[in-house]
Amino acid sequence: MSAFELDPQLAADTVSVADWSLCRVLLMNDANYPWLILVPARPGLRDLHDLAPDDLATVTGEIVRASRALEGLFKPKKLNVAALGNMVPQLHIHVIARFEDDPAWPKPVWGVVPAQPCEPDDLEARVAALRGAFAAA
Amino acid sequence: MSAFELDPQLAADTVSVADWSLCRVLLMNDANYPWLILVPARPGLRDLHDLAPDDLATVTGEIVRASRALEGLFKPKKLNVAALGNMVPQLHIHVIARFEDDPAWPKPVWGVVPAQPCEPDDLEARVAALRGAFAAA
Numbered sequence: 001m002s003a004f005e006l007d008p009q010l011a012a013d014t015v016s017v018a019d020w021s022l023c024r025v026l027l028m029n030d031a032n033y034p035w036l037i038l039v040p041a042r043p044g045l046r047d048l049h050d051l052a053p054d055d056l057a058t059v060t061g062e063i064v065r066a067s068r069a070l071e072g073l074f075k076p077k078k079l080n081v082a083a084l085g086n087m088v089p090q091l092h093i094h095v096i097a098r099f100e101d102d103p104a105w106p107k108p109v110w111g112v113v114p115a116q117p118c119e120p121d122d123l124e125a126r127v128a129a130l131r132g133a134f135a136a137a
Numbered sequence: 138m139s140a141f142e143l144d145p146q147l148a149a150d151t152v153s154v155a156d157w158s159l160c161r162v163l164l165m166n167d168a169n170y171p172w173l174i175l176v177p178a179r180p181g182l183r184d185l186h187d188l189a190p191d192d193l194a195t196v197t198g199e200i201v202r203a204s205r206a207l208e209g210l211f212k213p214k215k216l217n218v219a220a221l222g223n224m225v226p227q228l229h230i231h232v233i234a235r236f237e238d239d240p241a242w243p244k245p246v247w248g249v250v251p252a253q254p255c256e257p258d259d260l261e262a263r264v265a266a267l268r269g270a271f272a273a274a
Contacts, residue, residue, distance in 0.1 A: 046215070047204065047215070047216050047218075048200065048201065048204065048216075048218055049200075049201040049205060049208075049216075056197055056201070057194060057197070060193055060194070060197050063186075064185065064186040064193070067184065067185065067186045068186060071186075078183070078184070078222055078223050079185075080219070080220070080221045080222075080223070081184075081185055081219065081220045081221075082217070082218065082219035082221065083217070083218045084215075084217045084218075084219065084245055085215055085217075086217070086235060086243035086244070087243050105223065106223035106224050107223070108219075108221055108223075108245050108247050108248075110244065110245050111245075
């Protein structure tokens with residue numbers, strides 16, 4: 001089996017925040033929503049049920065960890081968690097903090113408004129805040 | 138704590154297929170997509186991370202079970218799994234079989250085309266097929 005390599009589209013759309021025991025933790029470079037993407041670092045996965053049972057349990061715990069960090073930092077109205085993958089085939093899980101005044105509310109975020117890249121300082125601050133929240137949890 | 142009661146909107150949009158150890162398994166009455174909804178039968182849940190750890194593991198296993206049944210029956214191009222809940226606050230998890238010729242592909246299904254209620258015979262046949270797939274798995 002080949003080694004894990006991050007999908008180039010995911011790499012282009014995000015910045016890296018952390019490497020957890022199984023998932024790469026990425027932040028979407030989109031000022032519209034606090035939006036993490038978890039990518040299990042195993043080659044050849046497409047769907048959640050492709051994960052080995054132990055890995056599935058680990059990923060589930062990492063989804064909870066990401067959710068709690070977003071909740072603690074941003075106090076969203078709701079979290080959205082989704083594994084879709086119709087366009088990017090590599091298994092990845094969206095964990096998105098949603099607000100009643102965000103540009104897509106109450107719809108799902110995909111395809112509603114174009115991504116709005118963050119100012120470099122804002123992106124760096126958001127990554128630092130997330131790393132702090134992960135370390136504290 | 139009050140008893141679990143299915144959200145009226147979910148009840149209105151679906152038919153019941155099964156009661157698993159934790160989740161009610163519902164079929165969306167929408168001919169556009171084979172679309173299951175799992176509702177953990179615990180009161181007061183909004184997000185995946187509200188589940189107690191044991192319940193989260195059970196729900197994860199039930200998501201896998203639903204995914205495999207849809208895959209076996211419908212041979213989709215991709216499965217979409219999502220817990221959104223911006224409009225219906227009760228925690229529910231979508232497990233949707235997606236096809237390159239479905240009305241929303243490759244977008245997520247929500248809000249693209251109105252639900253197309255199934256003919257009663259088709260709905261009954263779909264429920265029977267799902268129950269057969271669940272029993273066989």
